[in-house]
Amino acid sequence: MHTVAEMRQIVFIDGPDGAAKHSRFWILLALSSVIAAAGVVGDSTATVIGAMIVAPLMTPILGVVLATVIGDRRNLLVSAGLVLGGAAAAILIGWLIGFFDPLPVVAANNSQVAARVSPKIIDLVGALATGAVGAIALVRKDISDTLPGVAIAISLVPPLSVVGLTLESGALHEAGGALLLFAANVAAILATGVIVLLGFRIGSAPHAERADGVSMWGARRRSVVTVLITLVIIGIPLGGTSIRVTQQALEIDDVRSAVQPWADDLGLDVVGITADGDQVVVSLEGEPPEPSTAELAPRLEAAGVDPADVVIEYSPAYRIELGG
Numbered sequence: 537m538h539t540v541a542e543m544r545q546i547v548f549i550d551g552p553d554g555a556a557k558h559s560r561f562w563i564l565l566a567l568s569s570v571i572a573a574a575g576v577v578g579d580s581t582a583t584v585i586g587a588m589i590v591a592p593l594m595t596p597i598l599g600v601v602l603a604t605v606i607g608d609r610r611n612l613l614v615s616a617g618l619v620l621g622g623a624a625a626a627i628l629i630g631w632l633i634g635f636f637d638p639l640p641v642v643a644a645n646n647s648q649v650a651a652r653v654s655p656k657i658i659d660l661v662g663a664l665a666t667g668a669v670g671a672i673a674l675v676r677k678d679i680s681d682t683l684p685g686v687a688i689a690i691s692l693v694p695p696l697s698v699v700g701l702t703l704e705s706g707a708l709h710e711a712g713g714a715l716l717l718f719a720a721n722v723a724a725i726l727a728t729g730v731i732v733l734l735g736f737r738i739g740s741a742p743h744a745e746r747a748d749g750v751s752m753w754g755a756r757r758r759s760v761v762t763v764l765i766t767l768v769i770i771g772i773p774l775g776g777t778s779i780r781v782t783q784q785a786l787e788i789d790d791v792r793s794a795v796q797p798w799a800d801d802l803g804l805d806v807v808g809i810t811a812d813g814d815q816v817v818v819s820l821e822g823e824p825p826e827p828s829t830a831e832l833a834p835r836l837e838a839a840g841v842d843p844a845d846v847v848i849e850y851s852p853a854y855r856i857e858l859g860g
Contacts, residue, residue, distance in 0.1 A: 724767065
């Protein structure tokens with residue numbers, strides 16, 4: 537196992553090489569933010585994964601965890617400041633890179649954005665497990681090599697890049713969803729990290745005091761309670777999003793069961809069925825003239841769908857014979 541001194545060396549940006557650690561953090565943060573934003577704009581999963589590996593945000597987050605457990609107020613504030621400052625910088629870089637793309641970078645035309653603007657409870661569950669692995673890797677020398685994998689598994693800089701890009705595109709709701717994903721991931725790392733370190737009995741004896749005379753056990757207890765409360769608060773909107781996404785998926789399935797047979801009878805192609813707010817949009821293609829929807833309404837009602845909640849987008853497809 538790593539000693540507390542070794543863990544401090546790994547995650548705290550202080551000591552004689554503090555200046556070098558600071559410069560390393562900001563250089564890697566800026567580069568990872570550029571890589572992540574470019575990967576999102578280009579809709580490249582490989583590029584986004586590369587940004588996850590380079591991103592240094594996991595270090596100060598684990599610094600908050602360790603500082604919480606050992607009662608180090610100074611490094612707690614420094615690490616938290618790096619997390620907040622780094623997040624703001626990543627959002628700003630994403631916003632600036634958005635100007636280089638003439639088209640809006642939003643969920644409707646970008647899979648990387650779509651994957652990060654509607655976080656669900658399952659995302660929080662995955663983040664909790666990933667945070668536990670990160671904390672265990674910090675404590676145990678024999679599995680510390682798993683930290684690059686943890687960096688890939690936990691999504692930190694890419695959601696922040698999405699926040700900046702969607703803000704530049706004017707999609708405020710999507711920016712809020714991506715920011716919620718980042719906050720959920722950070723809260724999950726903090727919660728499971730603190731629990732894991734306490735489980736390994738990292739820190740001083742319960743009755744020890746900090747330099748300011750405050751019981752470290754009492755300080756740790758208050759910090760743990762704060763982290764858990766934050767986790768619960770973040771879990772509430774995630775739960776709401778999970779319910780909404782599930783309801784939309786069920787409604788889309790109901791609409792598809794009614795629309796597909798009707799479209800097949802008329803020789804139409806169902807290009808896509810998507811949720812847009814409170815409505816379901818059905819995109820169709822077929823030869824002119826425009827099809828009648830008179831028979832579709834009763835089919836939707838039979839499937840338990842209000843026809844008023846369904847919008848049909850029809851694109852006529854013309855066949856042109858060359859050389860005729």
